[in-house]
Amino acid sequence: MTNKIKPISMPKWGMEMSEGEINTWHVKVGDQVNIEDDLVDVETAKIVNTVTAADSGIVRAILAQPGETHNIGGLLGVLASADISEDDIQAFISSYPSNSEAVVIEEAPIMSEVANESVAPAEKQLSNLDLLAGGADDSHVPASPVARRLAGEYGVNLNNIIGTGRHGRVSKGDLEAAVTASGGLLIGTNNSIPSKTQSGDDSQVKATPVARRLAEQLGINLLECRVSGNRGRVCKADVEATAAMKNRLPTQSTVAAPVHGSSESQTISGMRKTIASRLQASKQTAPHYRVHIDAELDNLLATRKQINDVNTATKVSVNDFIIKACASALVRVPAVNVQFDGEQITYFEDADISVAVAIKDGLITPIIAEANKKGLESISSEMRDLSTRAKLNRLNPEEFQGGSFCISNLGMYGIKQFDAIINPPQGAILAVGAGEQRAVVKNGALSVATVISLTLSSDHRIIDGAVAAQFMSVLKGFLEQPATMLV
Amino acid sequence: MTTNSNDAKIGGKTSIKAYREALNDAIREEMRRDPTVIVLGEEVSGGAGCDGQDDAYGGVFGVTKGLMPEFGRERVIDTPISEAAIIGAAAGAANNGLRPIAELMFFDFIGVSFDQIFNQAAKFRYMFGGKSKTPMVIRGTVGAGWRAGAQHSSILHSVVTHIPGLKVVMPSNAYDAKGLMVQAIRDEDPVIFLEHKVMYNNECEVPDEQYAIPFGEAAFPRQGKDVTIVAISNMVTHAIAAADILAKEGITCDVIDPRTVSPLDDEAILESVEVTGRLVVVDEGNPRCGLASDIAGIVAEKGFFSLRAPIRTVTAPHTPVPFAPELEDAYVPNVDKVLAAVRDVLGA
């Protein structure tokens, strides 16, 4: 066990990650953890992954709650050995460099509730409530049980509240009056829809992000809504109820199966947002140009049949061949096997090929690492595994972040030819169409061959035309004469 | 009876209203504010499918009169005679976005629907790890005094108080009835709201505006230092009457109306007993495993050293409710029985 205090901080998984949202803690304060034990699940724009312990020790503090978003490097918790004092732990926490502000509280499923159902006090928004906090032991102050419990939740000392009940007994109403008077917000008490239209600033009203967005969309002030969501927040159902009152609800409040003649809109998901912004940036920044070539696949198809007849366990596909051919071509023409961040070009020795896979509501690019060193069988089974897990949303970040080259294949939809958009910071992307029987001219005579169209989109800042053309020529060679890949 | 059982200040404009009207106000105003509130039960409107008048009843005690004409049969639903289906529908709907107010015409009918109440609605939140909430109200009419016989006169609040997951509310006057009904509809948990049948016409001053009385806060209709009398529902009437008689003799009684049995404001009772040292609990329920024993037990356990005399409970006997008037009158606790109990603990 280490003698020092170790932070549990938000890791950076991949170049684009800037923040993560806490999902579930696997440990609680007091637990002993060893190196690599699971600590907490964190969700990024792409996936959910688990932060593991970098050290062993006892969990002394958990600072990031489920639903909170923290920047990378932010302090999520503290590990230390048992002999470190609480004061030292607190000192460590307060002096930890803070880029760890909880940004947005997402609508989290109801997690570890405290034993008596207390709702989280809205500390950050209560300004002068601190004035009501201090004082001597208030356990003898006459108060109704509900007022006493709520005082605990607000962090208020009952000695500071004027009780209007008999013998000066503090009632819930007295407590709420005092809280409101000192500028605080009441915890989840407005369980009815206010009858008067409210137009004040509702930015301080606690609401789930979904509710807030919906309210904005429908033009509803959150002060007009009932508060029945978890942790004292306005939830989507509350906004919908108020909207229905004002007849502003669309006739179908949930997104049901499409009905003839109607349309529906939804806010885009995190993944779609990411895809949208990255591809827009790519198109706008990298000067794309395209080089097109056709390749005849008949030799390749025969070779494939040869392989598959013998290797009945794993069937190799045309796409596996294309991956292998690209990898081999990239080794021959390394100037295409690059990444560019705007200032520096990075050359790669091996070809890490990203392969575009369509998933529910989006796409992701799992990587076949060092494809140039792998046989077709390995490529085939790896591709199958990555593709399956991609669709189940179970890829690790290093499995889809990175890559030096990308292949996108729309051949299965019958697309003859298309142009793809480069995935930054890669330098190029290959768009593959369907292999189809076409009329070709050989030695002046018409004949039939299975032909495939390949289009390379390259970033002209770092890949010149001649280089791209050379790559395509080499690639065509490998595809038309697969045996040359063995050399 | 024109008093309300509260020393709280009634603000704003008020009118004299009957218990049933106060409930009607509360429900109607909540239905206006919140489109997810619905009412369902037998004859909650009445006349469904018949040739005569629509809204023939508005509830057999008139509590839901006028709601169907305003809100329609989609929100005020007359059901077949199927208590289990009624309560079950309310519980299922509560878990799916509505705030139903289901009625058991007589709370004795809890028998045929009990599984949906105690096994389903009460337990959902716990069994499902806190993920679901069941914001429903079950209204039931309770109590003896109408010669309605054994199967229409039970009070049964002890049975439902015993069950974790349920809240039990028993207002003793129109002012409390309105405020507690509002709170019940807005509450996120299943609430059993018990209305005593002899109180529906009792009037007192009720504010016109909508207000919510929190659960777990008792009211103190009479205050004093010689003896604590805890009473619930219609028994509050008798406790107040007894206190007024005793006041003329120079004995001051601290009358406590818990208003909600679950959650219970036990602190108010304990604080009072600390001063008076003497406790009488008046409850229309039967004596075994009842509310009276429960409160007596709490005080015996937590307030033992404040007591200067044994606790006395005034309850119905261990029998079903009889039909004949003399028998029913002997069954129900009354002012004389309360007076006798008080004199007993005072040693007089």
Place this chain on the structure above:
Amino acid sequence: MPYQEDFLLRAYRSMRTIREFEERCIKEFMGGNIPGFVHASNGQEAIAVAACIDLSDSDIIGSTHRGHGHCIAKGCDVGGMMKEVMGRSTGLCKGKGGSMHIADIDKGMLGANAIVGGGPPLVNGAALAAKTLGTKNVALSFNGDGSANQGTTMEAMNMAVVLQLPHIFIYENNGYAEGTAANYGLGCDSLTDRNAGFGMPAEYVDGNDFFATYDAIKVATQRARDGGGPTSIEAKCVRFDGHFIGDPQLYRGEDEVKNARKTEDCLKIFRARVIKEGWLKAATMNAIDKEIVAEIEKAVADGLAAPRPDPSTDLLSDVYSSY
């Protein structure tokens, strides 16, 4: 082909997952890793999947005590389910529900119900909410042949007709109400005919035939969504295990289960059909089988490693929203 390949793959995967989950539960129960009572639904997979495959998370199902299959078919997380059944604090219900109360409201699964006949009134409620709020969602209750004779079930059917609720009543008739023949407990000759008597369309299908069951339920679901009210669908099926795991099943004929596994296995019947029609390849399904075995294996391992609830915090929580 009348069914999309993607649909068939999802159907197969779902049924196979249920089969593997249940048979693994049996093993783990026998090994002492699962407390309490478990009622396995192996043999009845086709009905669960046929009913749920087209439903969204906002459509609601209510289940019986034999609810694992319904849960999986509705899309509940298998890992969370295994942890729940093992009573771990990271289970779907924080370990407080267990096998008989397994639920996930977020996925539209209103919960397994340990009370026979407890579900239909609640599912009526979900249907009532859908109707009142105009969401076009539907609600579906799974009912055993035994629950058909419970008063609450019959009340719910009548009320569903009276209020024209979008509630599809699915009766899984596996021939046994606990240890008593279904036919013994049913006074009339046909449950379907009796259900029709309540005033709703009622159909009888072979629950071992995924496609026949799916087609019938699809019609009923659309009827409900279109405002046409409730339907009853009785599906004949077989349960391969006892009423509960550990049931000696003395009431069943000799070799009855063994024969049923040969000739009345809905998964085998599905496979044979899709291969014969050329809709799916055996190899594809075999690959899926392997994946699922690995997935369930992982779920069991994760479940056994998952933390147990802590009485000092978990016992008293979640009784009320506030008290």
